[in-house]
Amino acid sequence: MEYDLLVREAEVQDASVLIALLDQIGQESSFTSLDENGIAMTASEMQHFIDKQAQSDNQITLLAFLNDELAGVINITADQRPRVRHIGDVFLGIKKAYWGNGLGSILMEEAIEWAKSSGSIRRLQLTVQKRNLAAVHLYKKMGFIIEGLQERGACIEGGEFLDVYQMGRLIDK
Numbered sequence: 001m002e003y004d005l006l007v008r009e010a011e012v013q014d015a016s017v018l019i020a021l022l023d024q025i026g027q028e029s030s031f032t033s034l035d036e037n038g039i040a041m042t043a044s045e046m047q048h049f050i051d052k053q054a055q056s057d058n059q060i061t062l063l064a065f066l067n068d069e070l071a072g073v074i075n076i077t078a079d080q081r082p083r084v085r086h087i088g089d090v091f092l093g094i095k096k097a098y099w100g101n102g103l104g105s106i107l108m109e110e111a112i113e114w115a116k117s118s119g120s121i122r123r124l125q126l127t128v129q130k131r132n133l134a135a136v137h138l139y140k141k142m143g144f145i146i147e148g149l150q151e152r153g154a155c156i157e158g159g160e161f162l163d164v165y166q167m168g169r170l171i172d173k
């Protein structure tokens with residue numbers, strides 16, 4: 001099947017589909033901090049979040065639509081305090097049905113290009129479970145390096161502790 005891909009910044013009217021996507025990501029794997037309870041935000045809380053991000057020069061949410069279906073999201077959040085407002089924290093998630101088709105890479109490329117042109121972001125950082133091999137591979141491919149290891153950085157169902165990498169990438173024009 002042919003897919004039309006659209007990547008664009010989130011708008012307030014995307015709040016409900018974005019919540020549904022994040023809830024689905026939480027249910028489809030244990031690779032993120034989202035669990036079966038999902039994002040646990042109301043539509044109006046998500047609208048407020050999207051609106052704040054849209055008004056900020058150092059934060060963004062990019063959505064990937066395949067044939068008008070929301071299939072993935074990359075989010076960069078940042079503190080507004082002057083000493084750390086150049087640091088963007090990254091979250092990336094794709095619907096399981098579309099894993100392995102290059103969507104995560106496309107969203108990360110777009111996010112890096114946005115960061116380069118933002119005029120404010122000079123570092124991207126993230127945490128990722130060490131066992132999440134596809135994600136670690138993708139981040140290394142996109143120029144992130146492993147800066148540290150958090151032992152017991154996550155705890156999944158059944159009480160199993162997991163190692164988590166801290167990864168970072170400097171942003172220069």
Ligand code: ACO
Nearest residue numbers: 031091092093094099100101102103104105126133134137
């Ligand atoms: N070992 C090593 N590399 C692998 C493996 C593996 N077992 N499986 C797949 N890969 C590679 C693929 O070959 C591909 O690399 P390539 O482009 O060099 O061929 C890469 O991993 C995957 O690239 P994409 O297809 O662009 O990525 P995808 O669209 O599948 O998205 C993602 C990857 C975001 C990790 C997706 O699987 C997902 O959403 N998983 C669930 C949520 C999640 O884990 N999110 C990341 C949490 S960490 C964070 O948000 C900072």
